[in-house]
Amino acid sequence: MKSYQHIFFDLDHTLWDFERNSEETIAELYQFLKMDAVGIPSARNLYESFEKANRWAWNQYHLDLIDKESLRINRFQIALSDYGVHDNDLAENMAQHYLYNCPQKKHLLPGSIEILEYLVQKTKLHLISNGFAEITQQKIENTGLKGYFKSVTTPSHSGHKKPQKEMFMYALQKANCSAKDALMIGDDVEADVLGAQRCGIDQVFFNPSKQINVVESTYEIEELNQLRHFL
């Protein structure tokens, strides 16, 4: 079995429980900004609209169709528009509340710490995330993840984002590692799996929702703990 000297983890939806942390933040924001008064029936409704808008906005951002500032605000404008609300000041308040509070949340996906404890004994671990640099730092500090990683790469550092080749090349260079010695683990087919594949880096597709035949990857897992089967 091949051994890897360097393992690169994605953060959101791979280690950091984006959905749970995000839903908690949206529920607090719903109360705090009194969003029932503008006609949004429940925090759950708002979260569902936000989740859909956020997924769309990140996808646009990955494809370089929108920039960081548009990503920050558009997802809230779109979520509000589901309820016929067109209020840029409110969207701005939501964005500020969300970006301040969400990175303080501490929920990780099941088995995150256990698998990092296991892997850190055997290999060097790194983080490669398309998140904003300052937000990524807060997330890994607040959850105790920081100490596991020898390097952290975000678009703010590299000037590029996953799935762009330059992002992976930058991370490899920072880790002083060649593509053949590296393994990328992430939940995003385009950004993590295909991005790494195009750079000659082996990939693990983390597929907790058990989607079928999504992508050909070197390995595929449904739970982080399954990394032990081949690492």
Ligand SMILES: [Mg+2]
């Ligand atoms: Mg991810």
